[in-house]
């Protein structure tokens with residue numbers, strides 16, 4: 049592999065990207081610790097409400113918020129801040145980039161305080177009428193707004209590039225990051241309305257009650273595209289870097305662009321597939337969203353082919369022959385192109401994640417698995433599979449290139465994704481099998497179903513929770529190895545000049561792209577689809593909701609506004 | 619796109635259409651469907667154990683209220699073969715309602731009523747788990763459905 053192009057980066061752009069990488073990795077230490085606790089609680093090894101001051105549902109809130117929201121959002125912003133200017137050959141405008149970073153950090157600290165102080169044990173989906181401290185909601189809103197600012201900061205950059213390069217194709221890496229943030233922008237508008245209009249005034253006591261079905265609809269308008277916001281930066285790496293790391297070229301540039309456009313189209317109008325089991329949504333709307341969910345599986349199936357074809361092409365260039373030889377000839381354990389291991393292990397995990405996802409989306413079949421431990425089993429094969437590994441790999445790469453420090457313990461770094469793969473497969477097997485036997489998710493099993501002293505003890509699940517625990521311990525070990533490499537690299541002294549450097553691939557089929565060159569028609573069609581999919585939903589929620597609900601703190605069955613009245617009465 | 623890519627695309631589309639077609643067939647021809655939006659029932663906080671609404675034998679209606687952290691009524695008893703129209707309401711936060719070992723899997727959402735029809739052919743004791751986080755004691759929220767011939771005798 050010949051060396052990738054190196055571009056110098058201004059010191060304050062470097063510092064920003066490094067801050068946006070290191071802070072979430074530090075928080076991830078807490079998030080992973082919470083994950084370890086969860087498998088121990090669930091296996092009945094810890095039979096208590098809390099462990100060393102961490103209450104189960106508080107730790108679970110932290111786990112979801114840090115791993116799935118904070119780490120991913122910071123990463124996407126940092127990655128875009130580095131990759132977009134690099135791919136365009138331009139400089140990141142610093143002022144707004146820093147404003148964005150600071151707003152996100154302030155928001156994160158607010159929400160982190162609320163969670164750690166035990167005032168926001170409402171889980172990362174914060175379904176009302178469970179009520180958290182106002183700073184939890186305000187912090188979440190700031191995190192989102194900060195990420196918008198980062199995106200808005202790239203748009204003038206890109207427009208200038210288009211003016212200066214008339215007739216040229218937009219670099220695929222930029223298409224990928226823009227698709228990511230277009231999906232994010234449209235989706236987060238709904239959750240911003242939920243949080244800012246419904247929840248913040250309500251948690252501050254300015255309003256008494258909240259429309260729960262409406263809040264849930266707004267949340268899931270956001271909740272599914274959220275998973276594509278996680279996935280698309282990983283897809284960007286898969287399309288623009290994996291082929292080169294595998295020693296080949298991207299099989300088709302055009303398919304890459306088509307896939308990103310399909311994600312813009314179909315990522316959003318599918319939220320009801322999280323609401324199959326609930327009232328105030330008609331079966332017609334549920335079926336329509338189910339159908340669109342199948343449409344959004346299409347780009348992933350195409351991706352599976354294109355990536356395999358790219359890797360096969362690369363291996364054949366290096367002399368692979370026969371039917372399977374090209375699979376064996378991939379640089380799985382290469383320390384030079386070490387990032388290959390993170391991307392390929394994630395892809396292998398994603399095969400299982402994708403299949404289980406299609407099961408979840410299958411309308412009535414969803415009732416078999418809804419809210420059982422099958423679900424966390426499934427999404428650790430997606431967000432804690434390809435997404436996590438791609439983000440960890442790229443975080444380490446950014447750390448190394450932006451500080452100018454060669455990676456320490458490279459062999460260990462290459463072992464991390466495979467160790468994680470083994471761990472997460474074992475973990476998910478336990479969770480998913482248990483789920484098929486009715487094991488619930490979001491439940492402190494050690495206090496009831498897995499506690500022999502409890503009237504609810506259910507020994508049938510013992511096997512599954514134990515297997516999940518073993519997998520969880522292996523995952524924890526993989527993460528300890530990763531943190532060791534990451535911090536050992538961060539703390540060493542500089543070995544070379546810092547620079548931006550991404551192993552961007554060339555394309556094997558590099559055809560003209562026609563209608564795919566322009567984002568606008570796709571965004572407009574996406575909005576039309578959203579209107580079609582959500583009009584019946586809004587109507588159902590209006591017709592099927594009879595009353596609003598006051599807020600409840602998780603530990604008290606009396607509504608918050610009644611407790612306050614008691615407090616103030618003499 | 620070259621020939622193989624077009625073929626892959628066609629295969630992927632056919633596969634997804636077949637999957638979705640199977641779902642539609644299951645819903646329309648076999649009645650395997652999900653709960654839906656009902657607009658003729660207001661949320662309630664008074665529960666009602668199984669009662670008859672018609673002359674049809676083995677046809678019952680139940681009103682269950684989910685609240686932090688119990689189902690009300692905590693236990694219901696019905697005879698084997700009973701068909702139960704279940705109306706589920708929440709008195710406080712969001713709860714789940716999953717009858718162990720069956721596909722009965724619902725959410726209790728404040729402000730709206732969830733409806734489903736349950737049918738039990740075999741005698742036994744079925745547990746109902748709350749599987750949506752509903753606060754500190756969520757893991758203790760369990761109800762029971764007893765399917766027993768004695769339910770019939772009690773009626774006479």
Ligand code: HEM
Nearest residue numbers: 083084086087112115116171424432489490491520523524
């Ligand atoms: C050592 C590694 C990890 C372990 C052992 C672990 C374990 C678990 C377990 C047992 C649950 C289910 C808890 C319950 O429903 O009661 C869970 C939930 C979850 N995990 Fe992990 N996890 C790990 C890493 C990760 C990572 C890296 C991510 C994301 C990048 C992640 C994202 C999530 C999310 C979003 C949930 C759902 C939280 C909720 O239901 O509110 N996990 N994890």
Ligand SMILES: [Cu+2]
Nearest residue numbers: 271272321322
């Ligand atoms: Cu989804």
Ligand SMILES: [Cu+2]
Nearest residue numbers: 713748752759
């Ligand atoms: Cu409950």
